[in-house]
Amino acid sequence: MERSFEIRPLGPGDIDLIGEIDRSEHMDLEYSVEGGRLESRRVDFDIPTWHRQGTGDFSVAGVIEEWRPVAAAGAVLLGAFDGDQLLGIAILERSLEPGLAWLAFLHVTRKHRRRGVATALWSAAESIAAEAGSEAMYVSAAPSGSAVGFYLSRGCELADPPNPELLAKEPEDIHLVCRIG
Secondary structure: OOOEEEEEOOOOOHHHHHHHHOOOEEEEEEEEEOOEEEEEEEEEEEEEEOOOOOOOEEEEEEEEEHHHHHHHHEEEEEEEEEEEEEEEEEEEEEEEOOEEEEEEEEEOOOOOOOHHHHHHHHHHHHHHHHHOOOOOOEEOOOOOHHHHHHHHHHHOEEEEOOHHHHHHHOOOEEEEEOOOO
8 A cells, every 4th residue: 555645854943743633542551561561451531632722741732842942953844744644753862972862752643543654654663763873762751551552563662770860751651661673
């Protein structure tokens, strides 16, 4: 089946496009790390899209402001597009530490999931990380079954140890590392 989208590089000023992503999903599986092991449990709730009003956590403005400094510091922004319609965004920091890139952000808007968009963004980020000399890519994944399942299917494993700064910033996330190549 032919892809009906393309991956394009974005500039730091394009960070506002994050506001076009519908992050909502129904969550039926949640992951946690217990005693150094990945554990899952059944859940049943809906994650809403980012709030259009305000500037707090989970607001469009809050999410954009969270990632704006990363983009301004030289991270690579990638967009998946069908024509002019944004399907997803990835943000890659090429050097979290020597030999380790950081896939800081990867979201695909709800109605375009399960079409290969996340895989294409992942692959583009992985290629850029490899070209920058990274041997692995670090991911701090939302603990949802869909996010963690996606990264596990890419070959990610639990980060041992997790990056202390990212763990402090996102303690509920699942911290993973994937060897490149």
